[in-house]
Amino acid sequence: MKNLKYLIIIIAFATYSCVEDALFVGEEVIVEGSVLKLNEIMSKDVNDNPDWIEVYNSGAVDMDISGYILNDKDVAAGGFSIPDGTIITAGGFYLVDANESGESISSGGEDVSLAEPDGTVIDLTTTPDMSSNVGLTWAREIDGDGDWMVSSPTPGSSNGSVANTAPILVAEPLTEFIDIYGVTASDADGISSVKLIFMAGESVQSIDMALVDGEYKTSVPKANVGEVVRYYVVAKDNTGLITYYPSDGNNAPAEFIVVGGVKDLEIVGEMDGNRGDVTFTITPYYVDQVDEIRLYYLLPGEQQDEDNGFDDKTKVVLDQDGAVFTGVIPALNTEGVVRYYIRVEYLDGTKTYYPIENGGDFDHDLGTTWPSYTVEAITYDAVVETTVTSTEGPLTSLMFPTNPIPGSDINLVLTYASSEEITEARVYFAVGDSPVYIKANKVSGEDDASFTQTGVTLNMKDVVTDGDGLSLSETGAKVSFYVRISTDTAEYYYSNIGAMSLDDTPGGGTTDDSDAFKADPALWNVYTVQ
Missing domain, CATH: 2.60.40 (Immunoglobulin-like)
Structure with a gap:
């Protein structure tokens, strides 16, 4: 008979209630007279x-x-x-x-x-x-x-x-992502030792596991990416009997391949309706072995399915700062679904994906399986007139046609007031989801009766004849735009956020390429043909 006798501490007590897993000390009562x-x-x-x-x-x-x-x-x-x-x-x-x-x-x-x-x-x-x-x-x-x-x-x-039996050993599989490994081992004759045998490459380690809070635990050595790790646990009781995990672990150890991958991921800006930058911050496993981390994404309308001839993905190599890597999907002015995935490549050529691939639902070659977020356009619904509340700049209002007939011209009517001479009024716009920006402008001194010192009409044409065949001829088509008003001494940029002086724009400068709103179309107005 296996036995390990316990001393029961005797204390005076009233009535005790059960508290799961809390140590209980009570009085042993011997009742005589019953069979x-x-x-x-x-x-x-x-x-x-x-x-x-x-x-x-x-x-x-x-x-x-x-x-x-x-x-x-x-x-x-x-x-x-x-x-x-x-x-x-x-x-x-x-x-x-x-x-x-x-x-x-x-x-x-x-x-x-x-x-x-x-x-x-x-x-x-x-x-x-x-x-x-x-x-x-x-x-x-x-x-x-x-x-x-x-x-x-x-x-x-x-x-x-009861016969003398080997220890009872309960364990779960060890993986490369476990830092502290714990098992339970017990025996009526008492446990003599519990060891983790850890084999990586040419190295073999026999590691004593310590009893902590009811489990035998040890920290797990780190292996190199690409290595096959083999391991087993052996528990011995005080009579010398032994139990293994897996059950035949000394002859057939369990094993796993070290593949690494994404340890921590933070995505800032990922939400339905997002039109701004989406920033990915990644901490990988085994950072000292990382060669490169890439972010791949598909913009609305793009596809990834190489078997059927589609390879539209964009690649971003993430910037590294110590153990942290960051990359950005830039702000978009197009509505629709953006899809993405992450690839971690190690020095030995091992590639690990986020989401984890390995036969799951994710396939890095098939874009429809990638994680996604939705970009929604900001639209004006039958806007007739919008008053500009900003105290900066001369623009006081802008006016659209009410639900223009598809295929008709869209004229933007601007009203402004300034003690200085208005020298130019310009609208920058892009049609549909095109990245091509077009500008229409009126300049003081030109022979155009619509341009005055109090207002101007700018035509965002129905069909743009720049060779790209861009058109606003269908219901649901959209145009994204912002306005620039120039005086003798300053330029003012207007979007859905109001007015900003040239000195306050993030990019500054005087050329089209440095226009702050042109560089950040997420701030533009968006008008949808009704």
Whole structure:
């Protein structure tokens, strides 16, 4: 019989309630005069199997135990009433698990009682802390008699029948992403040692695992990307018996290939309706072995399906700052779905993707499987006149036609007021999803009656004859634009945010290429043909 005897600390107590996994200290009560005895109790089984309680009939005749009460307290009230018609044979056992009885025994220890139908307690024991004895039971040394002890389980059979067995070892697979590895190991004779055998490349390490909070734990060595890691766990009890994980681990170790990849990912700006920059901040595994990290994306309307001739993706090589890499999908002026993925490439040529590929739903060669976010256009719905509330610059209002007929010209009417001479009024616009920017302008002194010092009409033409065939001839077509007004001394840029003086624009400068709004079309107005 395996045994490890516990000293039960005796203290005065009232009534204790069960606190799951909290260490319990109670009074051991010996009840004389009954042939029915608590015999064995499981409070922390392996594989999440339910707790159970065993009762032994030490008498010479069969007994009807209908209505007898089992409880995880020192009193009968609130316990489990044994069903009618339950017979326990002479020298036999009755076992019930927590799924039926509802009596889940705290692994931290607590009272367990057996009472007659009238509530008279006829047997009582206090289980010890079993958190480090997974799969073992609290059992009598002799059925129905003798001391209680930690034992190998014998459910429904004699406690004297247990043989000396190897340790109980419970473990989960080790992966490259686990920094601290933990297993549970227990044995009624006590555990002598638990070791992790870790083999990477030509290196073999035997690492002692320390008992911490009920688990044997160790930090896990790091291997190189591309290496095959083999490992197993070996637990030995005080009698020299051994258990392995995997079960034949010393001959057939478990293994994994170190592939690395994305450890932490933060995406700022990713949301439905986003029109601004979307910034990716990535911390990879094994940063010292990283050669390059790339961000790939597809803009609205683009496709990635090389088997069918589509390869529209854009590549961004991320910037590195220490262990952190960053990249940006720039602000867009086009509505639709943007798709993306991340590739981490290591010095040995290993490539790992985010999302993880490996037979899952993601395929880096098929754009429809990539993660995505949605860009929505800002639209004016039948705007007739918009008053400019900014105190900067001369523009006081702008006016659109109300739901122009598809195919008709779109004229933008500007009104302005200034103590200085207005020298030029210009609108920059792009038609549809085209990145081609067109400008229409009126200049002081030219022979154009529509240009005055109080206002001007600018025509954003229906069909742009620049060779690209851009058109606003269909309902739903859109034009994105901003306005520039020039005086003798300054230039002012107007978009959906109002006016900004030239000195306040992010880019500054006086040429078209440095116009701040031209560089940041996410700030432009967007008008959709109704």
